[in-house]
Amino acid sequence: MPSDKLAQLYDKNIIEHSIRPRNNDFLCDKTDSGHSINPFCGDEVKIQLLVKNGFISKVGIQAIGCKINIAAASLLSETILNKPIKQVPYLEILFTEYLNDKMKEPEHYKLGHLLKLSQVRNFPIRIKCALLSWSALDDAIEQNR
Numbered sequence: 001m002p003s004d005k006l007a008q009l010y011d012k013n014i015i016e017h018s019i020r021p022r023n024n025d026f027l028c029d030k031t032d033s034g035h036s037i038n039p040f041c042g043d044e045v046k047i048q049l050l051v052k053n054g055f056i057s058k059v060g061i062q063a064i065g066c067k068i069n070i071a072a073a074s075l076l077s078e079t080i081l082n083k084p085i086k087q088v089p090y091l092e093i094l095f096t097e098y099l100n101d102k103m104k105e106p107e108h109y110k111l112g113h114l115l116k117l118s119q120v121r122n123f124p125i126r127i128k129c130a131l132l133s134w135s136a137l138d139d140a141i142e143q144n145r
């Protein structure tokens with residue numbers, strides 16, 4: 001039944017992270033920043049990073065638009081905090097493979113908080129919403145390296 005799937009998409013994790021996004025403060029003491037927008041729907045993400053000794057020590061992320069976009073940005077911020085910046089491209093590949101059902105099962109555990117977005121896989125049109133924050137993160141890393 002389609003309405004059951006839709007209810008599963010907007011589960012308690014998505015609702016919680018869209019209402020109370022984590023790391024939502026703008027970082028003034030950033031070393032890197034990026035921005036991404038989906039011109040088709042208006043979703044937007046801005047991200048700031050403070051990188052020290054190769055590790056992401058602070059994340060500021062501001063997302064506007066749909067609940068999936070906001071929740072995904074919040075979960076991304078929790079996932080990358082205190083991780084080596086060099087690990088980010090690998091995590092992005094894993095997450096993209098996961099959303100597109102192309103990931104090998106044993107690697108799921110590496111995604112941590114991002115697994116809360118598992119229901120997005122049932123709505124391929126919403127995958128772009130879940131990946132927009134990664135595009136902003138890519139922009140931050142590319143612009144400032």
